[in-house]
Amino acid sequence: MSALYALLLLLPLVSAQTYHWGPCPVPKVQPGFNLQQYLGRWYEIEKLPASFERGKCIEANYAVRQDGTIQVRNSQFYKEKTRVAEGTAVIPDMREPAQLGVSFSYFTPYSPYWILTTDYTKLAVVYSCTDILRIFHVDYAWILSRARFLSQGDIEYAKMIMIEEGIDIYGMKPTIQTGCKDD
Template sequence: MPGGQKGCGEKMNAIQVISLTLLSVLAASAQVIMPGRCPKPAVQENFDTARYLGKWYDIQRLPHTFQKGECCTATYSLKSPGVVGVLNKELLADGTVSSISGSAWAKDPSEPAKLQVSFFEFSPPAPYWVLSTDYDSYSLVYSCTDLGVLHVDFAWIMSRQPTLPEETLEELHSTLSSIGVSVDKLVTTDQDVSYCSAMEQ
Protein backbone atom coordinates (compact mmCIF):
# COMPACT_ATOMS: atom_id res chain seq x y z
CA MET A 1 0.00 0.00 0.00
CA PRO A 2 2.88 2.47 0.53
CA GLY A 3 3.42 2.48 -3.22
CA GLY A 4 -0.23 3.36 -3.77
CA GLN A 5 -0.03 6.17 -1.23
CA LYS A 6 3.04 7.55 -2.96
CA GLY A 7 1.26 7.47 -6.33
CA CYS A 8 -1.73 9.25 -4.84
CA GLY A 9 0.56 11.86 -3.26
CA GLU A 10 2.35 12.45 -6.54
CA LYS A 11 -0.99 12.86 -8.30
CA MET A 12 -2.17 15.41 -5.72
CA ASN A 13 1.12 17.29 -5.99
CA ALA A 14 0.75 17.39 -9.77
CA ILE A 15 -2.79 18.76 -9.46
CA GLN A 16 -1.60 21.41 -7.02
CA VAL A 17 1.24 22.44 -9.33
CA ILE A 18 -1.12 22.68 -12.32
CA SER A 19 -3.63 24.66 -10.25
CA LEU A 20 -0.97 27.09 -9.03
CA THR A 21 0.34 27.51 -12.58
CA LEU A 22 -3.16 28.25 -13.89
CA LEU A 23 -3.73 30.62 -10.98
CA SER A 24 -0.56 32.59 -11.69
CA VAL A 25 -1.26 32.82 -15.43
CA LEU A 26 -4.85 33.93 -14.95
CA ALA A 27 -3.98 36.34 -12.15
CA ALA A 28 -1.43 37.99 -14.40
CA SER A 29 -4.15 38.57 -16.99
CA ALA A 30 -6.46 40.14 -14.37
CA GLN A 31 -9.05 37.38 -14.57
CA VAL A 32 -11.13 36.73 -11.44
CA ILE A 33 -10.31 33.20 -10.22
CA MET A 34 -12.27 31.48 -7.47
CA PRO A 35 -11.89 28.11 -5.76
CA GLY A 36 -14.16 25.20 -6.62
CA ARG A 37 -16.40 24.58 -9.57
CA CYS A 38 -18.75 27.07 -11.24
CA PRO A 39 -21.92 27.93 -9.31
CA LYS A 40 -25.32 27.19 -10.84
CA PRO A 41 -27.32 30.36 -10.20
CA ALA A 42 -30.98 30.86 -10.96
CA VAL A 43 -31.63 32.71 -14.21
CA GLN A 44 -34.33 35.05 -15.49
CA GLU A 45 -37.67 33.26 -15.53
CA ASN A 46 -39.67 33.19 -18.79
CA PHE A 47 -36.82 34.92 -20.62
CA ASP A 48 -38.11 36.73 -23.72
CA THR A 49 -35.37 36.92 -26.35
CA ALA A 50 -37.35 39.32 -28.56
CA ARG A 51 -37.62 41.90 -25.76
CA TYR A 52 -33.90 41.56 -25.04
CA LEU A 53 -32.82 42.55 -28.55
CA GLY A 54 -31.36 45.99 -29.19
CA LYS A 55 -28.52 48.03 -27.73
CA TRP A 56 -27.10 47.68 -24.23
CA TYR A 57 -24.43 49.82 -22.54
CA ASP A 58 -21.80 48.15 -20.39
CA ILE A 59 -21.94 49.74 -16.91
CA GLN A 60 -19.75 47.43 -14.82
CA ARG A 61 -17.92 44.16 -15.45
CA LEU A 62 -15.42 41.79 -13.96
CA PRO A 63 -12.02 42.33 -15.62
CA HIS A 64 -10.97 39.99 -18.42
CA THR A 65 -8.50 39.94 -21.28
CA PHE A 66 -10.86 40.40 -24.22
CA GLN A 67 -12.46 43.70 -23.20
CA LYS A 68 -10.00 46.50 -22.53
CA GLY A 69 -11.62 49.69 -23.84
CA GLU A 70 -14.31 52.10 -22.69
CA CYS A 71 -17.73 53.12 -24.08
CA CYS A 72 -18.48 49.40 -24.49
CA THR A 73 -21.81 48.41 -26.02
CA ALA A 74 -23.49 45.16 -27.03
CA THR A 75 -26.16 45.12 -29.72
CA TYR A 76 -28.33 42.06 -30.20
CA SER A 77 -30.42 41.29 -33.29
CA LEU A 78 -32.34 38.32 -34.62
CA LYS A 79 -29.96 36.52 -36.98
CA SER A 80 -32.17 33.55 -37.77
CA PRO A 81 -34.84 31.57 -35.89
CA GLY A 82 -33.35 30.73 -32.51
CA VAL A 83 -30.06 32.51 -33.22
CA VAL A 84 -29.19 36.00 -31.96
CA GLY A 85 -26.58 38.13 -33.68
CA VAL A 86 -24.12 39.81 -31.31
CA LEU A 87 -22.14 42.98 -32.05
CA ASN A 88 -19.75 44.17 -29.34
CA LYS A 89 -18.03 47.55 -29.70
CA GLU A 90 -15.54 49.48 -27.57
CA LEU A 91 -13.37 52.59 -27.81
CA LEU A 92 -9.69 51.81 -27.33
CA ALA A 93 -7.14 54.08 -25.66
CA ASP A 94 -5.67 55.12 -29.04
CA GLY A 95 -9.06 56.42 -30.16
CA THR A 96 -9.92 53.57 -32.52
CA VAL A 97 -13.20 51.68 -32.35
CA SER A 98 -12.88 47.92 -31.98
CA SER A 99 -15.79 45.62 -32.81
CA ILE A 100 -16.45 41.89 -32.96
CA SER A 101 -19.48 39.95 -34.19
CA GLY A 102 -20.78 36.62 -33.01
CA SER A 103 -23.84 34.50 -32.43
CA ALA A 104 -25.80 33.41 -29.37
CA TRP A 105 -28.37 30.66 -28.91
CA ALA A 106 -30.01 28.63 -26.17
CA LYS A 107 -28.58 25.13 -25.92
CA ASP A 108 -31.81 23.97 -24.32
CA PRO A 109 -34.96 25.76 -25.60
CA SER A 110 -36.62 25.07 -22.23
CA GLU A 111 -33.97 27.32 -20.60
CA PRO A 112 -33.89 30.36 -22.93
CA ALA A 113 -31.98 32.57 -20.45
CA LYS A 114 -29.02 30.15 -20.56
CA LEU A 115 -27.45 31.25 -23.81
CA GLN A 116 -24.20 30.24 -25.41
CA VAL A 117 -22.18 32.77 -27.37
CA SER A 118 -19.45 32.23 -29.94
CA PHE A 119 -17.31 34.73 -31.81
CA PHE A 120 -15.03 32.33 -33.64
CA GLU A 121 -16.08 29.43 -35.85
CA PHE A 122 -13.78 26.80 -34.39
CA SER A 123 -13.73 27.87 -30.73
CA PRO A 124 -16.12 26.37 -28.16
CA PRO A 125 -19.01 28.63 -27.16
CA ALA A 126 -19.03 30.37 -23.79
CA PRO A 127 -22.01 30.53 -21.43
CA TYR A 128 -24.03 33.74 -21.38
CA TRP A 129 -26.58 33.44 -18.60
CA VAL A 130 -29.07 36.26 -18.07
CA LEU A 131 -29.58 36.21 -14.31
CA SER A 132 -31.94 39.16 -14.20
CA THR A 133 -33.38 41.76 -16.56
CA ASP A 134 -36.41 44.00 -16.90
CA TYR A 135 -35.63 44.41 -20.64
CA ASP A 136 -36.17 48.19 -20.49
CA SER A 137 -33.41 49.39 -18.16
CA TYR A 138 -31.00 46.76 -16.80
CA SER A 139 -29.52 43.34 -17.45
CA LEU A 140 -27.27 41.16 -15.28
CA VAL A 141 -25.22 38.56 -17.16
CA TYR A 142 -23.01 35.84 -15.70
CA SER A 143 -20.55 33.45 -17.29
CA CYS A 144 -18.15 30.96 -15.78
CA THR A 145 -15.32 28.72 -16.98
CA ASP A 146 -14.55 25.57 -15.00
CA LEU A 147 -10.89 24.69 -14.47
CA GLY A 148 -11.47 21.67 -12.25
CA VAL A 149 -10.44 22.80 -8.78
CA LEU A 150 -10.85 26.46 -9.77
CA HIS A 151 -13.21 28.52 -11.88
CA VAL A 152 -13.07 31.89 -13.63
CA ASP A 153 -15.96 34.31 -13.09
CA PHE A 154 -17.27 36.74 -15.69
CA ALA A 155 -20.10 39.20 -15.05
CA TRP A 156 -21.62 42.21 -16.79
CA ILE A 157 -24.09 44.79 -15.56
CA MET A 158 -25.68 46.48 -18.56
CA SER A 159 -28.20 49.23 -19.14
CA ARG A 160 -30.33 50.60 -21.96
CA GLN A 161 -28.87 54.01 -21.08
CA PRO A 162 -25.23 55.06 -20.41
CA THR A 163 -26.00 55.23 -16.66
CA LEU A 164 -27.84 53.11 -14.11
CA PRO A 165 -29.34 54.22 -10.77
CA GLU A 166 -27.23 53.42 -7.72
CA GLU A 167 -30.05 51.47 -6.08
CA THR A 168 -30.29 49.20 -9.13
CA LEU A 169 -26.54 48.60 -9.03
CA GLU A 170 -26.75 47.68 -5.35
CA GLU A 171 -29.52 45.15 -6.03
CA LEU A 172 -27.52 43.54 -8.83
CA HIS A 173 -24.39 43.49 -6.66
CA SER A 174 -26.42 41.64 -4.03
CA THR A 175 -27.47 39.03 -6.60
CA LEU A 176 -23.85 38.48 -7.65
CA SER A 177 -22.64 38.29 -4.05
CA SER A 178 -25.26 35.61 -3.31
CA ILE A 179 -23.57 33.26 -5.79
CA GLY A 180 -20.06 34.02 -4.56
CA VAL A 181 -18.98 36.61 -7.13
CA SER A 182 -16.44 39.17 -5.85
CA VAL A 183 -18.32 42.41 -6.52
CA ASP A 184 -15.36 44.39 -5.18
CA LYS A 185 -13.51 43.32 -8.34
CA LEU A 186 -16.08 44.93 -10.66
CA VAL A 187 -14.71 47.75 -12.82
CA THR A 188 -16.84 50.64 -14.08
CA THR A 189 -16.93 51.39 -17.79
CA ASP A 190 -16.56 55.02 -18.86
CA GLN A 191 -19.75 55.92 -20.73
CA ASP A 192 -19.24 59.70 -20.74
CA VAL A 193 -21.30 61.01 -23.64
CA SER A 194 -18.71 63.49 -24.91
CA TYR A 195 -15.87 60.96 -24.69
CA CYS A 196 -17.89 58.15 -26.26
CA SER A 197 -19.20 60.24 -29.17
CA ALA A 198 -16.40 58.77 -31.33
CA MET A 199 -18.28 55.45 -31.18
CA GLU A 200 -21.13 56.96 -33.18
CA GLN A 201 -18.99 58.48 -35.92
Protein backbone atom coordinates in the same frame (compact mmCIF):
# COMPACT_ATOMS: atom_id res chain seq x y z
CA MET B 1 0.97 15.54 -12.06
CA SER B 2 -0.60 16.25 -15.48
CA ALA B 3 -3.41 18.23 -13.78
CA LEU B 4 -0.83 20.42 -12.04
CA TYR B 5 0.99 20.95 -15.34
CA ALA B 6 -2.27 21.92 -17.08
CA LEU B 7 -3.07 24.30 -14.22
CA LEU B 8 0.31 26.01 -14.57
CA LEU B 9 -0.25 26.41 -18.32
CA LEU B 10 -3.69 27.95 -17.80
CA LEU B 11 -2.82 30.47 -15.08
CA PRO B 12 -1.32 33.08 -17.45
CA LEU B 13 -4.53 32.98 -19.50
CA VAL B 14 -6.61 34.09 -16.54
CA SER B 15 -4.28 36.76 -15.19
CA ALA B 16 -6.54 39.59 -16.41
CA GLN B 17 -9.72 37.79 -15.40
CA THR B 18 -11.44 37.11 -12.12
CA TYR B 19 -10.82 33.63 -10.84
CA HIS B 20 -11.60 31.78 -7.63
CA TRP B 21 -10.83 28.38 -6.15
CA GLY B 22 -13.46 25.70 -6.48
CA PRO B 23 -16.22 25.11 -9.03
CA CYS B 24 -18.52 27.75 -10.47
CA PRO B 25 -21.56 28.89 -8.52
CA VAL B 26 -24.84 27.96 -10.19
CA PRO B 27 -27.04 31.05 -9.92
CA LYS B 28 -30.73 31.21 -10.71
CA VAL B 29 -31.57 32.84 -14.02
CA GLN B 30 -34.44 35.05 -15.20
CA PRO B 31 -37.65 33.00 -15.12
CA GLY B 32 -39.76 33.25 -18.27
CA PHE B 33 -36.93 34.94 -20.18
CA ASN B 34 -38.09 36.54 -23.46
CA LEU B 35 -35.29 36.77 -26.02
CA GLN B 36 -37.23 39.10 -28.32
CA GLN B 37 -37.51 41.70 -25.55
CA TYR B 38 -33.79 41.34 -24.71
CA LEU B 39 -32.56 41.98 -28.27
CA GLY B 40 -31.08 45.35 -29.15
CA ARG B 41 -28.43 47.58 -27.63
CA TRP B 42 -27.12 47.30 -24.07
CA TYR B 43 -24.42 49.48 -22.50
CA GLU B 44 -21.91 48.07 -20.04
CA ILE B 45 -22.18 49.87 -16.69
CA GLU B 46 -19.91 47.70 -14.51
CA LYS B 47 -18.03 44.42 -14.93
CA LEU B 48 -15.62 41.99 -13.42
CA PRO B 49 -12.29 42.54 -15.21
CA ALA B 50 -11.89 40.85 -18.59
CA SER B 51 -8.79 40.94 -20.81
CA PHE B 52 -10.95 41.41 -23.90
CA GLU B 53 -12.64 44.53 -22.48
CA ARG B 54 -10.12 47.24 -21.78
CA GLY B 55 -11.68 50.23 -23.49
CA LYS B 56 -14.48 52.64 -22.76
CA CYS B 57 -17.93 53.18 -24.28
CA ILE B 58 -18.47 49.41 -24.26
CA GLU B 59 -21.78 48.22 -25.66
CA ALA B 60 -23.35 45.03 -26.98
CA ASN B 61 -25.97 44.64 -29.68
CA TYR B 62 -28.04 41.48 -30.07
CA ALA B 63 -30.08 40.50 -33.14
CA VAL B 64 -31.55 37.24 -34.43
CA ARG B 65 -30.03 35.95 -37.68
CA GLN B 66 -31.99 34.16 -40.40
CA ASP B 67 -30.58 30.80 -39.22
CA GLY B 68 -32.04 31.37 -35.73
CA THR B 69 -28.71 32.06 -34.02
CA ILE B 70 -28.16 35.36 -32.26
CA GLN B 71 -25.67 37.86 -33.59
CA VAL B 72 -23.62 39.39 -30.78
CA ARG B 73 -21.83 42.56 -31.78
CA ASN B 74 -19.67 44.08 -29.05
CA SER B 75 -17.89 47.39 -29.48
CA GLN B 76 -15.52 49.47 -27.40
CA PHE B 77 -13.32 52.50 -27.86
CA TYR B 78 -9.72 51.48 -27.15
CA LYS B 79 -6.39 53.06 -28.16
CA GLU B 80 -8.12 55.80 -30.15
CA LYS B 81 -10.15 53.32 -32.26
CA THR B 82 -13.57 51.73 -32.15
CA ARG B 83 -13.02 47.99 -31.98
CA VAL B 84 -15.79 45.54 -32.82
CA ALA B 85 -16.04 41.84 -32.06
CA GLU B 86 -18.81 39.79 -33.60
CA GLY B 87 -19.91 36.49 -32.15
CA THR B 88 -22.77 34.06 -32.06
CA ALA B 89 -25.10 33.17 -29.22
CA VAL B 90 -27.35 30.13 -29.02
CA ILE B 91 -29.90 28.81 -26.55
CA PRO B 92 -28.73 25.21 -25.97
CA ASP B 93 -31.83 24.21 -23.97
CA MET B 94 -35.13 25.92 -24.78
CA ARG B 95 -36.39 24.96 -21.30
CA GLU B 96 -33.82 27.49 -19.93
CA PRO B 97 -33.83 30.32 -22.49
CA ALA B 98 -31.95 32.67 -20.11
CA GLN B 99 -28.92 30.32 -20.21
CA LEU B 100 -27.27 31.22 -23.50
CA GLY B 101 -23.94 30.16 -24.91
CA VAL B 102 -21.72 32.69 -26.69
CA SER B 103 -18.69 32.20 -28.94
CA PHE B 104 -16.54 34.72 -30.77
CA SER B 105 -14.66 32.18 -32.89
CA TYR B 106 -15.45 29.06 -34.88
CA PHE B 107 -12.63 27.38 -32.97
CA THR B 108 -13.83 28.00 -29.42
CA PRO B 109 -16.70 26.33 -27.60
CA TYR B 110 -19.70 28.32 -26.44
CA SER B 111 -19.17 30.00 -23.08
CA PRO B 112 -22.03 30.44 -20.64
CA TYR B 113 -23.90 33.73 -20.85
CA TRP B 114 -26.61 33.61 -18.22
CA ILE B 115 -29.11 36.41 -17.75
CA LEU B 116 -29.74 36.45 -14.00
CA THR B 117 -32.33 39.21 -14.20
CA THR B 118 -33.61 41.82 -16.60
CA ASP B 119 -36.55 44.17 -16.89
CA TYR B 120 -35.77 44.46 -20.66
CA THR B 121 -36.11 48.26 -20.63
CA LYS B 122 -33.45 49.47 -18.19
CA LEU B 123 -31.35 46.79 -16.47
CA ALA B 124 -29.79 43.38 -17.08
CA VAL B 125 -27.44 41.34 -14.90
CA VAL B 126 -25.36 38.77 -16.78
CA TYR B 127 -22.98 36.09 -15.50
CA SER B 128 -20.53 33.70 -17.12
CA CYS B 129 -18.35 31.10 -15.45
CA THR B 130 -16.03 28.35 -16.65
CA ASP B 131 -14.64 25.60 -14.42
CA ILE B 132 -10.97 24.74 -14.90
CA LEU B 133 -10.57 21.10 -13.89
CA ARG B 134 -13.01 21.83 -11.02
CA ILE B 135 -9.95 23.21 -9.19
CA PHE B 136 -10.77 26.85 -9.87
CA HIS B 137 -13.13 28.87 -12.03
CA VAL B 138 -12.93 31.97 -14.18
CA ASP B 139 -15.95 34.20 -14.03
CA TYR B 140 -17.29 37.31 -15.65
CA ALA B 141 -20.21 39.46 -14.61
CA TRP B 142 -21.81 42.46 -16.21
CA ILE B 143 -24.34 45.07 -15.21
CA LEU B 144 -25.95 46.32 -18.42
CA SER B 145 -28.34 49.15 -19.15
CA ARG B 146 -30.31 50.42 -22.12
CA ALA B 147 -28.77 53.86 -21.42
CA ARG B 148 -25.11 54.81 -20.90
CA PHE B 149 -25.81 55.59 -17.25
CA LEU B 150 -27.73 53.81 -14.52
CA SER B 151 -28.77 55.07 -11.10
CA GLN B 152 -26.66 54.06 -8.12
CA GLY B 153 -29.73 52.37 -6.65
CA ASP B 154 -30.10 50.15 -9.73
CA ILE B 155 -26.38 49.31 -9.64
CA GLU B 156 -26.64 48.33 -5.95
CA TYR B 157 -29.72 46.20 -6.73
CA ALA B 158 -27.80 44.38 -9.50
CA LYS B 159 -24.85 43.75 -7.19
CA MET B 160 -27.16 42.45 -4.46
CA ILE B 161 -28.57 39.89 -6.89
CA MET B 162 -25.08 38.62 -7.71
CA ILE B 163 -24.04 38.45 -4.06
CA GLU B 164 -27.23 36.53 -3.15
CA GLU B 165 -26.39 34.01 -5.90
CA GLY B 166 -22.89 33.38 -4.52
CA ILE B 167 -20.99 35.48 -7.06
CA ASP B 168 -17.93 37.30 -5.71
CA ILE B 169 -18.13 40.87 -7.05
CA TYR B 170 -15.13 42.21 -5.12
CA GLY B 171 -13.24 43.23 -8.28
CA MET B 172 -16.18 44.80 -10.09
CA LYS B 173 -15.25 48.02 -11.91
CA PRO B 174 -17.30 50.77 -13.56
CA THR B 175 -17.05 51.16 -17.33
CA ILE B 176 -16.39 54.68 -18.61
CA GLN B 177 -19.34 55.77 -20.72
CA THR B 178 -18.33 59.42 -21.28
CA GLY B 179 -16.57 60.86 -24.31
CA CYS B 180 -18.37 58.39 -26.57
CA LYS B 181 -19.34 59.08 -30.18
CA ASP B 182 -22.97 59.80 -29.38
CA ASP B 183 -22.28 62.12 -26.40
